[in-house]
Amino acid sequence: xxxxxxxxxxxxxxxxxxxxxxxxxxxxxxxxxxxxxxxxxxxxxxxxxxxxxxxxxxxxxxxxxxxxxxxxxxxxxxxxxxxxxxxxxxxxxxxxxxxxxxxxxxxxxxxxxxxxxxxxxxxxxxxxxxxxxxxxxxxxxxxxxxxxxxxxxxxxxxxxxxxxxxxxxxxxxxxxxxxxxxxxxxxxxxxxxxxxxxxxxxxxxxxxxxxxxxxxxxxxxxxxxxxxxxxx
Amino acid sequence: xxxxxxxxxxxxxxxxxxxxxxxxxxxxxxxxxxxxxxxxxxxxxxxxxxxxxxxxxxxxxxxxxxxxxxxxxxxxxxxxxxxxxxxxxxxxxxxxxxxxxxxxxxxxxxxxxxxxxxxxxxxxxxxxxxxxxxxxxxxxxxxxxxxxxxxxxxxxxxxxxxxxxxxxxxxxxxxxxxxxxxxxxxxxxxxxxxxxxxxxxxxxxxxxxxxxxxxxxx
Numbered sequence: 444x445x446x447x448x449x450x451x452x453x454x455x456x457x458x459x460x461x462x463x464x465x466x467x468x469x470x471x472x473x474x475x476x477x478x479x480x481x482x483x484x485x486x487x488x489x490x491x492x493x494x495x496x497x498x499x500x501x502x503x504x505x506x507x508x509x510x511x512x513x514x515x516x517x518x519x520x521x522x523x524x525x526x527x528x529x530x531x532x533x534x535x536x537x538x539x540x541x542x543x544x545x546x547x548x549x550x551x552x553x554x555x556x557x558x559x560x561x562x563x564x565x566x567x568x569x570x571x572x573x574x575x576x577x578x579x580x581x582x583x584x585x586x587x588x589x590x591x592x593x594x595x596x597x598x599x600x601x602x603x604x605x606x607x608x609x610x611x612x613x614x615x616x617x618x619x620x621x622x623x624x625x626x627x628x629x630x631x632x633x634x635x636x637x638x639x640x641x642x643x644x645x646x647x648x649x650x651x652x653x654x655x656x657x658x659x660x661x662x663x664x665x666x667x668x669x670x671x672x673x674x675x
Numbered sequence: 676x677x678x679x680x681x682x683x684x685x686x687x688x689x690x691x692x693x694x695x696x697x698x699x700x701x702x703x704x705x706x707x708x709x710x711x712x713x714x715x716x717x718x719x720x721x722x723x724x725x726x727x728x729x730x731x732x733x734x735x736x737x738x739x740x741x742x743x744x745x746x747x748x749x750x751x752x753x754x755x756x757x758x759x760x761x762x763x764x765x766x767x768x769x770x771x772x773x774x775x776x777x778x779x780x781x782x783x784x785x786x787x788x789x790x791x792x793x794x795x796x797x798x799x800x801x802x803x804x805x806x807x808x809x810x811x812x813x814x815x816x817x818x819x820x821x822x823x824x825x826x827x828x829x830x831x832x833x834x835x836x837x838x839x840x841x842x843x844x845x846x847x848x849x850x851x852x853x854x855x856x857x858x859x860x861x862x863x864x865x866x867x868x869x870x871x872x873x874x875x876x877x878x879x880x881x882x883x884x885x886x887x888x889x890x891x892x893x
Contacts, residue, residue, distance in 0.1 A: 470743075470745075471722075472745070521798060522797070524745070539797075541791075541800060543805045544759070544804075545804075545805030548758075548759035548760040563808075564809055565804045565805040568836060570835050570836075571800075613724075614720075614722050614741050615738075615739040616758050617723050617759050619758070620758040621758055621760045665738035667747055668745040669747065670746075670747055672730055673732060
């Protein structure tokens with residue numbers, strides 16, 4: 444077993460510097476690497492380029508980094524829940540690349556998989572395709588999109604082991620598996636590190652080969668963005 | 676004239692037995708409440724769940740189980756979770772039978788705009804561009820006119836596009852309209868709404884062929 448375990452978030456983020464490109468897992472506030480984000484705030488890094496489907500809310504998730512102007516550029520598909528984000532974007536303080544969600548996922552997966560680029564129908568005929576190569580396959584048009592290049596990937600899983608094997612829970616899975624191994628260094632934080640051998644190999648979602656560092660996170664808030672219930 | 680619930684009820688009639696369905700945020704989400712209970716349908720949410728159930732009872736919410744609108748949900752027996760790339764394999768790979776989404780504008784050739792108002796509102800396209808570029812069966816759920824009373828059914832969209840020539844059908848508070856080679860084709864009127872009212876609320880070319888029946892909602 445190749446041991447990927449580090450003992451705390453400080454060690455896990457060793458080597459992260461201002462100006463780096465970071466992948467950050469999560470959909471809305473579900474499945475975000477809360478501990479890594481908190482540490483990025485503490486490190487006071489600036490000029491970060493963040494690849495993440497959303498940008499958190501004003502006082503949680505990546506919103507914490509935005510509030511302190513630590514992010515230079517966001518690459519996301521949807522940013523509707525964050526007023527500060529919208530303000531910084533419309534005023535020009537923050538660079539933003541909005542790209543289709545499936546394209547975002549595939550740009551991660553391609554980086555993970557050694558595929559430099561791919562054709563997708565998403566965005567053809569829209570401003571997303573401007574300046575990009577397009578091509579017909581059959582009678583349909585497609586846009587050439589390139590894999591991401593990133594320095595660090597921060598992902599959150601439910602359970603993991605010292606070998607870096609991961610299991611996700613519910614829809615907190617989302618972009619996290621696609622970002623594993625998609626950057627030079629992937630840091631996984633998990634709610635629980637279980638003893639080696641406890642995870643059933645048949646049930647593992649992401650094998651440890653994609654992970655460089657794993658640690659057990661703490662104090663997960665797991666904030667719910669839209670608490671929606673049904674009447675009895 | 677229909678309210679949002681009425682639009683959702685009418686669209687629910689388009690959901691057929693055996694369909695996998697993706698519902699967008701807003702009115703489309705309501706559609707799930709009105710699908711006939713004698714047919715088998717599975718709802719997909721692009722954040723990574725197939726087999727979505729109703730909202731949870733109070734106290735049973737789980738931060739790790741949400742839909743693409745970030746609302747807490749439940750799952751039904753037979754449900755599955757998956758990652759975002761696989762979710763869009765379902766969508767781009769045309770494994771989803773029906774897509775229902777909202778729009779700011781639709782043009783008579785089936786273009787849709789629903790993600791950006793330059794200089795004013797930029798929320799992003801989310802999964803909408805992947806959905807409209809791939810799905811073969813797309814229904815738009817929206818109000819016929821905007822808050823200023825201007826038609827959202829246009830000759831050409833004025834806002835940045837989400838997709839081109841991709842919409843098949845529109846259900847509004849006034850009408851059911853099909854997109855044809857010749858433009859918008861009026862299929863049904865909302866209860867109590869005249870053809871003239873629909874004509875005056877529609878900017879693009881509207882084809883009216885024979886008697887237009889009133890929608891059956893319930």
